[in-house]
Amino acid sequence: MKKEMDQITKWAVELQSIAQDGIEYGHDRFDRERYEQVRKIATEMMAAKTGQPINIVKGLFSNDDGYQTPKVSTRAAIFNKEKILLVKESTDNLWSMPGGWCEPNITVKENCMKEAAEESGHKIEVDQIIAVTNHSTNIYDKERIERAINVCNVIFLCKDLGGKFSQNTETDKCSFFEFDNLPPLSLPRNSLAEIKMCFEANQNPNWQTKFE
Template sequence: MNLVYFCKMYRFQMTDKLLNEPWLTWAIQIQAIAQNGLAYCQNVYDIERYEQLRDIAVEMLSYKTAIPQDKVKNLFCNEQGYQTPKVDTRAAIFKDDKILLVQESDGLWSLPGGWCDVLESIDSNTVKETREEAGLDINTKFIIAIHDQHKRNYPPFAYAVLKTFVMCELIDGEFQPNSETIASDWFALDELPPMAEEKNTPSQVELCFQAHHSKHWVTQFD
């Protein structure tokens, strides 16, 4: 979950200073250690210890944000199995040297995309998300970059995310309003609108333009 969205749900202001405090990284790390331990541990005493670690992570976040512990636990510690990064796909689609962006209900813009669903690959998820958010049919061409969300985007999430930017070729289609986006448009690099930077930053969009203009692009990754 996006930590800023999480805190807004409970009317808590997550400031830049707070987001940069080490305790937040510590809470995330403790939660990951606990979840991984619970995924594999068989010893009843070790299971208790990992559950205690998870409770400590919850207490840290609750103490700093004043959000009730049961709410934190439901949203921050609600997954099972070995904790690994989530995968997010973003489609870079060009026409007349302009890139396609979609607008969300908050007025901010992003490349079409989203979480890679179960049973979807990077290829199929990119195609699916573009059809759902932009109403367009596309072919995927190559991966532009794979970015660590914590290193590149703001605000941070409470888990690791690998953001995959995919160069795509437009086939056809037309935008239709939907539950996720309210508009779409084509933008030149020097006229980008306000961006949803947790999804993609202006520099990431610029990277897509560089890949579009390159004859021999090499995938970048963190």
């Protein structure tokens, strides 16, 4: 079940959104300065709520320009028979499907293939969209699922075409896992329910895309 934001988080998110829109569309210099101050207060509220350093919160929570919209990310559910490929994230030493933020000048399919190659070293064939889910950028502790910023997460069913892992700045290793032998998951990136859904899609030739 989806967790609801607490009231302080809701206020901070609303203030950040109002401030960002005002900075983008305001015509008066003094008004824009006031909106910048509102954004600063919203960031400080979120930092106080989460206990995270202000610079981390600012980078994740209030570093956008223009009208505030959800971010878009992709995840590649790469299967070799009944096993899924996961990568070990360098930031938290936990495991996830390869993926990341969508680049501005490529399609979501191309982004899925690019992220898979960069993080796992494997080439893939993208078959279909398993699901489009709502996530959000993590500024909570390791158990957080509640998010302050909405993320539109596109999960693709992919076929493994082979490859070899190379050390990189984002991941430390990759491996294939059966569902009953999964490693500890990086919850901001993918949940157990999402991994389970990917296994179900891989086993169902008539899978219908899920969306929220």
